[in-house]
Amino acid sequence: MANHSNDDTVSEQIQDLSGAIGTGLELEGALNALTDLSRQLIDSSACGIFKFEGINAHLITTHNASPDLERAVQDFHTSGQTDQVFTADNPVVLSESGEETSYALAPISAQEHPLGIFAFACNRSVYTAPELDLIATLSRQAAIALENVGLYQDLFETHHKLKASQTQLVQSGKMAAVGQLAAGVAHEVNNPLQIILSRVQLLMMRHKEEESLVKDLDLIESNVKRISRIIRSLLDFARHNSGQEEWKSIDLIYLVTQTANLMQHLMEKGDIEVTITTADGKSPQVYGNVSEVEQIFLNLLINAQQAMPDGGRIDIELSTDGQTTTAMISDTGEGIPEENIGRVFDPFFTTREENGGTGLGLSIIYSIVDKHNGEVSVKSEPGQGTTFVLRFPSKGSQDDSEET
Template identity: 50%
Template sequence: MLSAKQAAIGELAGGVAHEVNNPLQIILSRVQLMVVRHGTDERLRDGLALIETNVKRISRIIRALLGFATHNRADAEGQPFAVSTALQQACALTRHQLESKLIEVDVQIEADMPNATGSVGELEQVFINLILNAANAMASGGRLEIAVLLEGESLEVRFSDTGTGIESEHLDRIFEPFFTTHADDGGTGLGLAVSYRIIENHGGSITVDSVPGEGATFIVRLPVAGPDTSSDTEPESPGAEGTMDAQPLDTEPTDADPTPE
């Protein structure tokens, strides 16, 4: 559940992120200018390149943090949409990266799927995060199977990869903001934290199952859009116990402190 404390921290983080971003952009453009002007001095050029890399890294974190801060429940009060639309868009945007890593993708979408309600753009972002994570786990190729199906009153989207899998001691940390095993190649550790928050705000859940060395399966569950789509009422689904809470690995999501250290 999105607690008031988390929402307040999110808002604060968003404010700070916004303020930090402007001076960062100034540093970045000045460094790039210096590279153009003094690029002939090798030591200086190396130093500037190091500054540029690290400023870009901070900038990426800030951007993800901004995304993290702006996803509140209001964003999820959107229109009914087809999950397959968000998925197809996400696949199209990541196709090049997957192809270049020799990853085979198989997408199975059950016929006559009902709609979900919320923000198609946010869902697309979640799917992109999950696809890119799978790609990062399959550095030397592999297979990604994506399935969209109806399970009771929930829409399920499953992403199964044949990558490295997730060490058992990492399993309950991967949804924490800033947890990453890819810090060296630009990972911020915010992809899953943002995704978790988005899915939670859509009344759904995101869980993971993994055998280290064999791959990982992420499952996103979303409630089916109710017949009444007016945003004041939660869609009521007979049989299901109201709104589902996002529960990664049966751990309490509020344990994850969204602030760094």
């Protein structure tokens, strides 16, 4: 009768823990609670849950383990003895030569996929059948905990990716609308602008001997040409953001220059100097969607400008080794605190909420770069500026493309 009562108590304890594991999402707490209960139920000197990465066995619970248990499990794994645990699909008792302690190792699996091992150290060589059955039950609870948290993490990541994709889709629609508006404005402004330019040049020819007048007309001409360059940039922007653009070879120096021209007024107003350089005078080419690659540089320039409220410098360096095209965008701004470096590409992470920041700019950049089979990284120190490094598969330099 006593044994029956004890079995009921054990069953209730496991059931309570199973309910907590089934509804809980905090992995460390669930697994530590599991090892606490396991030490109560199994006469052992130590126990722990391990995951394997290559030849390494990693302890993932902080309660009830011991250095000797960690060493023994690592030795068993290195020697290949842990393989028989998954082959048997039941607890296996192992021991080391010359040692009194024996170890019961139970597989932790989900849908026939090995997740880890639940290990017990005991100062005896024999385990009863009920003990081994109980260890198997406890290992199944560990599998449920690991699987639940894995599923939650997958769901969490999928949810954030979906939100980012939805936001990017909305942003693309807005960009297409802005592109159509820009095209209309550009065409309307460009016609009278060309008339003004032709009249100014005509006046310069007629009054070329009047130095003071020519000087004023020259100033008008240079500014009209500047407006004309902005108009061309707007037309390019409109064409690239029509929402129907196909992928093609992109002249990166031209795209970056045109994007910088769009920002020229803001940069000059903010006392920010922008320089663009290329290695060997060659213009690297990448294959992709022009509007999306343009958006990468536009977002980075806007970020850099906002990081330098008192003015500064932005250097854009483009290079290619024939296989990879690299763009380095460096600013002399306020920099990024070390604790934020790992989060800058997270959707909705921003330190500029009070200024209307949404935390989407860099996450969109990351998404676009990834879509183009590229990589983006960031280096920064507070007060020392920030450098973003973009790497894309090369389409070949402009010289190479002209030869072919």
